[in-house]
Amino acid sequence: xxxxxxxxxxxxxxxxxxxxxxxxxxxxxxxxxxxxxxxxxxxxxxxxxxxxxxxxxxxxxxxxxxxxxxxxxxxxxxxxxxxxxxxxxxxxxxxxxxxxxxxxxxxxxxxxxxxxxxxxxxxxxxxxxxxxxxxxxxxxx
Amino acid sequence: xxxxxxxxxxxxxxxxxxxxxxxxxxxxxxxxxxxxxxxxxxxxxxxxxxxxxxxxxxxxxxxxxxxxxxxxxxxxxxxxxxxxxxxxxxxxxxxxxxxxxxxxxxxxxxxxxxxxxxxxxxxxxxxxxxxxxxxxxxxxxxxxxxxxxxxxxxxxxxxxxxxxxxxxxxxxxxxxxxxxxxxxxxxxxxxxxxxxxxxxxxxxxxxxxxxxxxxxxxxxxxxxxxxxxxxxxxxxxxxxxxxxxxxxxxxxxxxxxxxxxxxxxxxxxxxxxxxxxxxxxxxxxxxxxxxxxxxxxxxxxxxxxxxxxxxxxxxxxxxxxxxxxxxxxxxxxxxxxxxxxxxxxxxxxxxxxxxxxxxxxxxxxxxxxxxxxxxxxxxxxxxxxxxxxxxxxxxxxxxxxxxxxxxxxxxxxxxxxxxxxxxxxxxxxxxxxxxxxxxxxxxxxxxxxxxxxxxxxxxxxxxxxxxxxxxxxxxxxxxxxxxxxxxxxxxxxxxxxxxxxxxxxxxxxxxxxxxxxxxxxxxxxxxxxxxxxxxxxxxxxx
Ligand SMILES: Cc1cc2nc3c(=O)[nH]c(=O)nc-3n(C[C@H](O)[C@H](O)[C@H](O)COP(=O)(O)OP(=O)(O)OC[C@H]3O[C@@H](n4cnc5c(N)ncnc54)[C@H](O)[C@@H]3O)c2cc1C
Ligand code: SF4
Numbered sequence: 001x002x003x004x005x006x007x008x009x010x011x012x013x014x015x016x017x018x019x020x021x022x023x024x025x026x027x028x029x030x031x032x033x034x035x036x037x038x039x040x041x042x043x044x045x046x047x048x049x050x051x052x053x054x055x056x057x058x059x060x061x062x063x064x065x066x067x068x069x070x071x072x073x074x075x076x077x078x079x080x081x082x083x084x085x086x087x088x089x090x091x092x093x094x095x096x097x098x099x100x101x102x103x104x105x106x107x108x109x110x111x112x113x114x115x116x117x118x119x120x121x122x123x124x125x126x127x128x129x130x131x132x133x134x135x136x137x138x139x140x141x
Numbered sequence: 142x143x144x145x146x147x148x149x150x151x152x153x154x155x156x157x158x159x160x161x162x163x164x165x166x167x168x169x170x171x172x173x174x175x176x177x178x179x180x181x182x183x184x185x186x187x188x189x190x191x192x193x194x195x196x197x198x199x200x201x202x203x204x205x206x207x208x209x210x211x212x213x214x215x216x217x218x219x220x221x222x223x224x225x226x227x228x229x230x231x232x233x234x235x236x237x238x239x240x241x242x243x244x245x246x247x248x249x250x251x252x253x254x255x256x257x258x259x260x261x262x263x264x265x266x267x268x269x270x271x272x273x274x275x276x277x278x279x280x281x282x283x284x285x286x287x288x289x290x291x292x293x294x295x296x297x298x299x300x301x302x303x304x305x306x307x308x309x310x311x312x313x314x315x316x317x318x319x320x321x322x323x324x325x326x327x328x329x330x331x332x333x334x335x336x337x338x339x340x341x342x343x344x345x346x347x348x349x350x351x352x353x354x355x356x357x358x359x360x361x362x363x364x365x366x367x368x369x370x371x372x373x374x375x376x377x378x379x380x381x382x383x384x385x386x387x388x389x390x391x392x393x394x395x396x397x398x399x400x401x402x403x404x405x406x407x408x409x410x411x412x413x414x415x416x417x418x419x420x421x422x423x424x425x426x427x428x429x430x431x432x433x434x435x436x437x438x439x440x441x442x443x444x445x446x447x448x449x450x451x452x453x454x455x456x457x458x459x460x461x462x463x464x465x466x467x468x469x470x471x472x473x474x475x476x477x478x479x480x481x482x483x484x485x486x487x488x489x490x491x492x493x494x495x496x497x498x499x500x501x502x503x504x505x506x507x508x509x510x511x512x513x514x515x516x517x518x519x520x521x522x523x524x525x526x527x528x529x530x531x532x533x534x535x536x537x538x539x540x541x542x543x544x545x546x547x548x549x550x551x552x553x554x555x556x557x558x559x560x561x562x563x564x565x566x567x568x569x570x571x572x573x574x575x576x577x578x579x580x581x582x583x584x585x586x587x588x589x590x591x592x593x594x595x596x597x598x599x600x601x602x603x604x605x606x607x608x609x610x611x612x613x614x615x616x617x618x619x620x621x622x623x624x625x626x627x628x629x630x631x632x633x634x635x636x637x638x639x640x641x642x643x644x645x646x647x648x649x650x651x652x653x654x655x656x657x658x659x660x661x662x663x664x665x666x667x668x669x670x671x672x673x674x675x676x677x678x679x680x681x682x683x
Contacts, residue, residue, distance in 0.1 A: 017507060017508055018507040018508065018511065019507075019511070020508055020509060020512060022513070022516060025512075025516050027512065027515070027516060045229055045235065046229075046235050046237060047234045047235060047237050050234075050235070050237040080508075084507055084509070087507045087508070088506060088507055088508075091506075096244070100245060106502070106507065107502050110498055110501035110502045111225040111498045112225065113498075113501060114497040114498040115224060115225050115497070115498050119497070120222075123497060123519065
């Protein structure tokens with residue numbers, strides 16, 4: 001069964017925080033893609049358990065802010081950096097099923113995002129740059 | 142019996158071997174207008190590594206053969222690049238099948254003509270002799286009675302290697318990631334080598350998991366299946382065998398179902414088998430098919446084993462996703478390996494050229510951190526560990542007709558897994574990695590120096606901290622002479638029903654520690670050769 005409008009909104013908020021694009025390099029974010037058409041396809045063509053898992057994952061990320069960030073809001077009510085913090089926290093959560101469900105959402109998002117022709121075209125080797133400039137934020141434990 | 146004539150390996154240029162097939166040789170279950178019934182000498186269930194080889198040997202002997210395959214035939218010309226689409230059409234449960242135990246472990250299996258050989262890396266390893274020795278000494282009622290030995294398998298390995306063009310990865314198809322891995326192995330005094338693969342003209346596209354677009358990989362859908370059809374066999378695609386029909390203690394045919402032509406409803410396919418039914422539906426589906434067919438052996442569905450695999454991602458300074466074949470070509474999907482730790486540490490290390498979507502899943506974090514890493518996809522490398530785990534599990538039918546696999550790695554397995562991953566991480570740093578992504582719960586998502594590898598060594602031996610994945614599956618209908626401890630005899634016939642043969646890795650008494658396809662195919666070829674000889678002897682006696 002398709003995701004409802006509100007569920008799609010939550011999924012979109014989570015996925016666009018996961019795959020925001022990169023203005024420095026010109027990589028577009030997932031929001032520029034047909035996310036709702038893709039999610040409809042997932043819900044229609046993937047096995048029942050995966051579809052159920054995806055739906056539970058969407059509810060989980062939507063309603064998690066009070067528990068993870070102490071903020072009374074759904075994911076839609078958070079600013080972008082907070083959404084990232086929320087998702088990072090859930091992916092490293094001490095409860096196994098929480099980690100797994102959010103990973104399932106990330107997996108479906110990654111299949112759409114990195115499967116997109118425009119994104120693939122931007123991954124060509126000419127774009128290689130040394131890593132020197134890479135400043136990675138402290139990783140969650 | 143004379144070995145079947147060796148067809149020339151398929152050429153990498155068009156037309157592809159699956160382009161033009163003999164008229165009437167393919168019956169598509171999703172286009173059937175009516176139920177159908179037919180009779181053959183042998184019916185083979187499954188068209189993967191085990192089934193296709195058996196079908197070819199049987200067809201070469203002059204027998205009439207039907208192959209029944211649950212999945213569709215996806216032709217070389219239709220292979221796309223997108224993993225999402227490939228999962229839906231080529232993989233069982235759209236790639237979402239899992240082992241359930243202390244943790245969830247995805248298992249990948251092909252569900253299409255050619256089975257898992259369509260989506261695998263085609264690495265070919267002969268069965269290690271120490272494994273065969275172990276099998277001979279196991280308490281299965283006199284081991285394997287001298288039937289499956291290095292000597293009996295040798296001519297079959299030889300023939301397969303010749304027919305499917307097994308050889309080490311060429312200079313052109315070797316990726317930079319492979320070269321780095323091999324240099325590192327040499328520095329550590331480990332036996333690193335180019336993988337030997339079934340391929341003819343591999344262009345190093347790194348796309349084996351979504352089907353080879355050049356028909357260079359010698360999977361079953363471009364080799365033994367079309368070769369069998371050319372010898373007069375017929376294949377029923379998109380037809381799921383519900384059960385083997387057993388009458389008077391003997392397998393006499395199969396009953397299958399298909400979706401039928403659009404709007405026409407489900408169709409029933411009844412195929413009679415004059416001389417026998419050969420099952421090669423894989424280590425997960427075969428035990429359940431035998432159970433649906435009425436077999437009740439105590440060992441059925443028991444002793445399931447796998448090789449849990451674990452991939453370690455890393456970023457390097459320079460491009461590693463390149464090969465001599467050209468910038469942007471990653472090299473063969475799996476071009477290099479280390480096998481010398483198989484007996485001591487029960488691990489094997491391999492390189493993996495992951496397509497962008499799979500790399501994207503593997504990259505840690507979310508948001509802008511994730512984007513920065515993804516932007517350096519060309520400098521991303523993945524090395525993997527394959528564990529020869531000792532734990533055993535079970536295969537059962539799930540509610541609704543699916544399969545339920547339960548398995549949990551033992552504490553000893555987990556200890557080996559942790560040590561193997563730590564060793565691999567250390568090697569990646571020594572090979573020049575800037576950061577390594579362990580992907581282990583409780584360990585930093587990215588570690589940036591070899592000193593930090595100790596965080597992996599110190600981690601708890603907890604299956605839920607790992608994200609294993611398995612593609613090598615064994616057991617569930619193991620072979621032996623004692624019907625209380627095994628399901629299939631050393632003549633590859635089930636103890637309970639005559640002329641019901643099993644020729645896939647469900648008959649393996651244990652896992653191997655090396656990639657299984659070559660062993661499965663050699664065992665299947667040995668089995669089919671004996672089935673033909675047995676049939677001839679029966680005919681003479683009659
Ligand atoms: C991604 C991946 C990479 C791999 N890489 C390698 C590698 O490099 N080297 C190696 O040695 N091994 C590799 N393997 C493993 C190897 O491919 C398998 O071990 C091997 O193909 C198993 O052979 P099989 O005949 O038992 O099953 P499969 O090849 O899986 O074939 C079984 C077939 O039976 C069909 N079937 C099942 N049930 C029914 C039914 N009821 N009715 C009709 N048909 C049915 C299935 O649809 C399937 O097509 C890999 C596997 C995967 C998934
Ligand atoms: S690496 Fe590419 S060309 Fe080589 S066998 Fe695999 S899919 Fe075919």
